[in-house]
Amino acid sequence: MAFTRAPGKHRRPGRMQRGTARAAGVAALTTTGVVGSLAAPALAAEPAAAQTGLTPVVTLGDAVADRIDAQAAAQHEAAREAAEAAARKAAEEAAREKAAEEAAKARAEKERAAREAERERLNTFVSPIPGSYVSTSYRAGSSLWSSGSHTGVDFHAASGTPVQSVGVGTVVEAGWGGAYGNQVVVKMHDGTYTQYGHLSSVAVSVGQQVAAGQRIGLSGATGNVTGPHLHFEARTTAEYGSDLDPVAYLRAHGVNL
Numbered sequence: 001m002a003f004t005r006a007p008g009k010h011r012r013p014g015r016m017q018r019g020t021a022r023a024a025g026v027a028a029l030t031t032t033g034v035v036g037s038l039a040a041p042a043l044a045a046e047p048a049a050a051q052t053g054l055t056p057v058v059t060l061g062d063a064v065a066d067r068i069d070a071q072a073a074a075q076h077e078a079a080r081e082a083a084e085a086a087a088r089k090a091a092e093e094a095a096r097e098k099a100a101e102e103a104a105k106a107r108a109e110k111e112r113a114a115r116e117a118e119r120e121r122l123n124t125f126v127s128p129i130p131g132s133y134v135s136t137s138y139r140a141g142s143s144l145w146s147s148g149s150h151t152g153v154d155f156h157a158a159s160g161t162p163v164q165s166v167g168v169g170t171v172v173e174a175g176w177g178g179a180y181g182n183q184v185v186v187k188m189h190d191g192t193y194t195q196y197g198h199l200s201s202v203a204v205s206v207g208q209q210v211a212a213g214q215r216i217g218l219s220g221a222t223g224n225v226t227g228p229h230l231h232f233e234a235r236t237t238a239e240y241g242s243d244l245d246p247v248a249y250l251r252a253h254g255v256n257l
Contacts (some may be wrong), residue, residue, distance in 0.1 A: 008228035108250050122189050124169045124212040128196060128232050129219070131154045134257060135229060139246050151243040152195070152233035157219040159200055159228040165210040166194055166250065172238050174202050180231065181223025184216045185238050192249070196233035198223050 006199025035213060136154035157163075169186040172193070177183035182195035184204060187193055223227040234249035236242040247257055 084112050092123065111201050121211065122168050123253070125250060125255050126213050127155075127250065127255055127257065128163055128194075129161060129230055130164075132156050132161075132230075134247065138243075138247060145214050151240070152197075152231050153246045155219075155230040155232060157218045157228065159218075161219040162215050162232075163196055163199060163211050163217050163219050163230055165216050166255070167212045167253065169194070169210055171204045171206050171208045171216070173208060174204050174206050174208075177223070179224040181225070182217065182220070183223075186210060186216070187238065192244070193235040193242075194233075195233040195235060197233075198225050198229065200228075 008065055049236060051183065075105075076086065131187065132155045134153045135156040138150060138153050140150040142150070165186055167188050169188040171188050173185035177197060180195070182199040182202050183195060183197045184191060184202055185195045196216060198220055199217040199222060202217045204210060204216045219228060219230045224233075232246050234244040234246045236244065250257060
């Protein structure tokens with residue numbers, strides 16, 4: 001007797017269908033976390049780390065993080081060192097600028113002091129014989145002088161008394177001067193001239209620079225005189241006849257007589 005299978009009912013799954021279903025079930029159980037209790041021992045075992053690749057990924061992530069941290073630390077240290085170097089450079093530059101300013105200020109002060117000292121030196125005038133006095137005045141009349149009047153002033157002085165230049169200048173005559181005896185003529189720094197006559201000795205030479213108060217000779221009685229004294233003249237030139245009032249000249253330069 002032959003049996004007829006009803007189509008569509010209670011048909012046994014084929015081999016391919018069974019395999020597909022099993023795979024789907026394993027996947028579902030794996031997803032829900034119960035594969036360990038339901039699946040076969042081979043399927044329930046945990047996959048090895050080397051098979052899944054999870055541990056290498058974690059290890060690689062830690063190494064990258066360490067490198068990033070190290071790079072960040074190095075960059076931070078480099079930035080700190082750069083900031084310190086910049087601060088040191090700025091401080092050194094500021095110190096150099098301050099030192100340069102102080103040096104320039106010191107030079108300016110030194111130059112100012114030197115100019116002031118030179119100005120004072122040039123403008124300092126003294127009496128030709130300190131402590132002496134005028135014994136014969138300017139323009140006094142007498143037959144003793146060829147011009148009929150005194151072209152200078154006489155300072156009282158014993159023979160051998162030191163005679164000094166009244167100011168800064170250059171010696172233009174030093175030696176015998178006829179009626180003036182031994183004389184010295186000095187061109188002053190302002191262009192005027194001073195003359196010192198009747199000296200017993202001369203202590204300077206032509207072309208020599210002299211300062212105020214510097215000894216140029218000793219008083220005496222050489223030339224046309226009646227006794228020892230110093231004949232002093234102020235002139236506009238080195239020559240006789242260009243005389244100025246010696247007392248007024250000295251007082252104009254701050255000398256008290």
